[in-house]
Amino acid sequence: xxxxxxxxxxxxxxxxxxxxxxxxxxxxxxxxxxxxxxxxxxxxxxxxxxxxxxxxxxxxxxxxxxxxxxxxxxxxxxxxxxxxxxxxxxxxxxxxxxxxxxxxxxxxxxxxxxxxxxxxxxxxxxxxxxxxxxxxxxxxxxxxxxxxxxxxxxxxxxxxxxxxxxxxxxxxxxxxxxxxxxxxxxxxxxxxxxxxxxxxxxxxxxxxxxxxxxxxxxxxxxxxxxxxxxxxxxxxxxxxxxxxxxxxxxxxxxxxxxxxxxxxxxxxxxxxxxxxxxxxxxxxxxxxxxxxxxxxxxxxxxxxxxxxxxxxxxxxxxxxxxxxxxxxxxxxxxxxxxxxxxxxxxxxxxxxxxxxxxxxxxxxxxxxxxxxxxxxxxxxxxxxxxxxxxxxxxxxxxxxxxxxxxxxxxxxxx
Amino acid sequence: xxxxxxxxxxxxxxxxxxxxxxxxxxxxxxxxxxxxxxxxxxxxxxxxxxxxxxxxxxxxxxxxxxxxxxxxxxxxxxxxxxxxxxxxxxxxxxxxxxxxxxxxxxxxxxxxxxxxxxxxxxxxxxxxxxxxxxxxxxxxxxxxxxxxxxxxxxxxxxxxxxxxxxxxxxxxxxxxxxxxxxxxxxxxxxxxxxxxxxxxxxxxxxxxxxxxxxxxxxxxxxxxxxxxxxxxxxxxxxxxxxxxxxxxxxxxxxxxxxxxxxxxxxxxxxxxxxxxxxxxxxxxxxxxxxxxxxxxxxxxxxx
Numbered sequence: 001x002x003x004x005x006x007x008x009x010x011x012x013x014x015x016x017x018x019x020x021x022x023x024x025x026x027x028x029x030x031x032x033x034x035x036x037x038x039x040x041x042x043x044x045x046x047x048x049x050x051x052x053x054x055x056x057x058x059x060x061x062x063x064x065x066x067x068x069x070x071x072x073x074x075x076x077x078x079x080x081x082x083x084x085x086x087x088x089x090x091x092x093x094x095x096x097x098x099x100x101x102x103x104x105x106x107x108x109x110x111x112x113x114x115x116x117x118x119x120x121x122x123x124x125x126x127x128x129x130x131x132x133x134x135x136x137x138x139x140x141x142x143x144x145x146x147x148x149x150x151x152x153x154x155x156x157x158x159x160x161x162x163x164x165x166x167x168x169x170x171x172x173x174x175x176x177x178x179x180x181x182x183x184x185x186x187x188x189x190x191x192x193x194x195x196x197x198x199x200x201x202x203x204x205x206x207x208x209x210x211x212x213x214x215x216x217x218x219x220x221x222x223x224x225x226x227x228x229x230x231x232x233x234x235x236x237x238x239x240x241x242x243x244x245x246x247x248x249x250x251x252x253x254x255x256x257x258x259x260x261x262x263x264x265x266x267x268x269x270x271x272x273x274x275x276x277x278x279x280x281x282x283x284x285x286x287x288x289x290x291x292x293x294x295x296x297x298x299x300x301x302x303x304x305x306x307x308x309x310x311x312x313x314x315x316x317x318x319x320x321x322x323x324x325x326x327x328x329x330x331x332x333x334x335x336x337x338x339x340x341x342x343x344x345x346x347x348x349x350x351x352x353x354x355x356x357x358x359x360x361x362x363x364x365x366x367x368x369x370x371x372x373x374x375x376x377x378x379x380x381x382x383x384x385x386x387x388x389x390x391x392x393x394x395x396x397x398x399x400x401x402x403x404x405x406x407x408x409x410x411x412x413x414x
Numbered sequence: 415x416x417x418x419x420x421x422x423x424x425x426x427x428x429x430x431x432x433x434x435x436x437x438x439x440x441x442x443x444x445x446x447x448x449x450x451x452x453x454x455x456x457x458x459x460x461x462x463x464x465x466x467x468x469x470x471x472x473x474x475x476x477x478x479x480x481x482x483x484x485x486x487x488x489x490x491x492x493x494x495x496x497x498x499x500x501x502x503x504x505x506x507x508x509x510x511x512x513x514x515x516x517x518x519x520x521x522x523x524x525x526x527x528x529x530x531x532x533x534x535x536x537x538x539x540x541x542x543x544x545x546x547x548x549x550x551x552x553x554x555x556x557x558x559x560x561x562x563x564x565x566x567x568x569x570x571x572x573x574x575x576x577x578x579x580x581x582x583x584x585x586x587x588x589x590x591x592x593x594x595x596x597x598x599x600x601x602x603x604x605x606x607x608x609x610x611x612x613x614x615x616x617x618x619x620x621x622x623x624x625x626x627x628x629x630x631x632x633x634x635x636x637x638x639x640x641x642x643x644x645x646x647x648x649x650x651x652x653x654x655x656x657x658x659x660x661x662x663x664x665x666x667x668x669x670x671x672x673x674x675x676x677x678x679x680x681x682x683x684x685x686x687x688x689x690x691x692x693x694x695x696x697x698x699x700x701x702x703x704x705x706x707x708x709x710x711x712x713x714x715x716x717x
Binding site (some may be wrong): 001002072101105225229235240283298336392398 | 421422424425426427428431432435436438439463464465466467468469471551552555558559565574575577578579580581582583584586588589590601602604606
């Protein structure tokens with residue numbers, strides 16, 4: 001059974017939480033005790049349906065009180081065909097950073113559009129974030145169709161508007177579904193009221209759409225997380241490099257380079273759960289052993305000689321500023337890419353991306369919460385990386401404020 | 415269950431092992447919270463996969479409420495002996511004495527809230543900078559909002575509005591002295607995933623997860639509470655002996671049994687698939703107090 005991770009994004013009142021509630025409710029994923037609690041709550045908050053499905057995902061007291069989603073909520077459900085992990089991300093502009101969080105691990109984006117309003121600034125922002133994060137598949141769910149009399153013309157217009165806007169984003173795949181989460185049209189069952197729509201309802205779409213994974217042809221990447229050294233009598237010389245195959249495959253006997261030192265050696269042995277294997281594929285937790293006794297520490301990369309990543313102390317990237325405190329030029333920061341961490345500094349804010357047009361605007365050098373900018377970063381230690389477009393696993397990083405320890409930005413390398 | 419049916423377990427397992435190794439790589443003094451329940455038993459299994467043939471880079475820590483199931487305690491001790499790792503036990507009983515706390519009262523006296531004191535004390539005593547726990551996001555909706563690396567201040571408090579963004583597989587465990595991080599490697603697992611994993615990996619569990627005869631008190635809401643010396647029963651309370659098992663293992667005083675004849679993992683998996691009531695809803699009295707019971711406990715330092 002496959003696992004599909006997707007996220008949902010939309011404006012505050014697009015009915016996102018209701019849509020997820022509907023998916024869970026209509027696919028029988030909600031237990032009776034939780035429905036009872038919801039029924040109780042729905043009455044106290046005076047919702048206009050018998051059960052306010054949005055309350056299923058709004059887990060914090062402040063969210064229930066204010067009727068908004070503040071933070072990413074993860075929800076889990078499965079059908080006979082697939083297992084799903086949903087990241088329900090807030091629509092509120094001040095919480096856009098949480099959308100980055102929810103979206104970063106997703107294979108699919110569901111962007112909700114209110115049929116009455118069409119494409120809004122938020123729709124554009126969410127689509128641009130999906131594009132920056134390289135989400136393989138974007139599904140535009142045109143919701144609240146019941147409030148526009150299930151009009152095909154309205155749907156077609158929104159579809160056309162979106163495609164015009166999205167042309168420049170290079171989204172890999174875009175699909176559209178007209179729906180009403182509140183009424184249940186085209187969520188689990190096909191709508192009787194929109195016979196003009198020939199596509200699949202949402203659940204069937206989610207069950208059958210191809211899950212785009214890291215390409216198998218991608219260059220092999222591995223980073224050391226932890227060094228296993230038992231130092232016992234019988235395992236005196238055991239020194240294993242524990243980590244995850246970030247991408248590609250690793251083979252016993254392969255010639256490799258340790259980066260950033262550049263020392264060449266050979267993979268002597270690959271262990272998976274203490275069993276020796278010949279080949280380890282993407283995402284497998286492994287322990288690598290090297291033929292030569294070379295200096296390797298946490299955060300170092302071990303990569304095949306044939307396909308080297310770039311290794312240097314400078315990179316350009318697109319970053320989303322996530323801290324409520326604005327960027328201070330010259331500010332010392334930490335850059336973390338998987339298990340590699342180094343001191344760094346943003347040397348230049350090259351341009352600011354306009355969230356309405358995706359155009360690169362001239363920058364005045366400032367960055368504040370939710371700004372998406374192209375920047376030049378210098379690092380204290382050399383970093384080994386690929387372009388994010390080529391490799392989601394080795395082309396992403398976060399920036400950390402050395403003083404507060406907060407994660408202040410997320411970046412994708414050019 | 416064919417190989418293909420459990421493919422997704424490889425992905426969940428890989429994620430959990432990756433997270434554990436990040437803890438080992440990023441922190442000076444981690445700990446693994448071990449209760450003898452199925453979720454923390456899975457954590458031990460995952461730690462074996464992550465760190466053997468080396469030793470665990472952390473001790474196991476058990477907060478002993480004094481109201482534990484004897485079967486869970488025996489399992490804990492057997493497990494520690496089997497894997498030959500260090501176990502630290504701290505008792506809520508002792509915290510109550512030293513701190514002169516009010517012990518839990520009532521017919522079913524739950525020390526659930528009191529164990530937060532002991533947990534925070536043990537963190538301070540050993541200067542733990544991170545604690546790995548077996549909480550899952552599907553358990554409860556406040557948990558569904560929590561990060562995998564959940565930063566707590568020096569009072570152990572969780573601030574849901576100030577959580578760090580958590581992206582890709584990049585975990586930021588940087589903290590100041592006195593703060594600590596609660597780490598939840600199986601955040602993305604559901605109850606069913608845990609059972610499917612236990613089956614696939616042939617993991618042994620305490621006997622109380624399987625059907626057995628037990629003398630129980632029936633509560634007003636119909637829950638079955640095991641009779642024990644910790645309960646304060648009235649003369650009118652009736653004891654019944656039923657075939658039961660536990661879906662979750664907490665304290666004897668706040669974890670209810672469910673009627674079940676399931677004695678094999680397969681039976682349990684089928685039972686959960688059919689279950690109409692959620693894991694915590696079926697078995698935990700502590701969540702019934704208010705809508706935000708878990709959120710409030712977490713804000714106060716609960717794991």
